[in-house]
Amino acid sequence: MTTGLRDFSGAYADRFREAGLTEAEDRGKLAGVLADFADDIDAVSRQAEEERQRISDHDAWKQREVQRNAFLESSGGITGLAVPLWEFATDREPSTTPITPKPLTAAFHARQRPHSAGGGDGSGKSSANPTHLRTFVSTTRSADHDGDTELQRLKDA
Secondary structure, X not given: XXXXXXXXXXXXXXXXXXXXXHHHHXXXXXXXXXXXXXXXXHHXXXXXXXXXXXXXXXXXXXXXXXXXXXXXXXXXXXXXOHHHHHHHHHOOOOOOOOOOOOOOOOOOOOOOOOOOOOOOOOXXXXXXXXXXXXXXXXXXXXXXXXXHHHHHHHHHO
């Protein structure tokens, strides 16, 4: 944008500058939304790991519980019950309440940018260096292409 604004004056330059500033502010807001979203994804990932561990711990406890009950049934009396009774008392059942992560959401809306050259300095004249504007267009197109590629990569993931 800086290159495009060099030697650019008049109403169109004003619109170009306003659009560039709006885009820069929006880009900062979008970066913040995406950073917060990444933090939320990390939190949900941790919660998913905790849920997998909770399920694993509960499954292991159920197996031990089955083994203890089978031992009690097969022992037929009090003899040798000290160890299983101790395990019954100390091996508490892990939580049965699933860890439910919060839904992931992120919202961002780019602001509208002015497209007309109305207003300005009132002279009705505008001038620009075509070489600088072509450099701006070339850089922007390249960035748009890179953005589209990353968007597709994100969608694929």
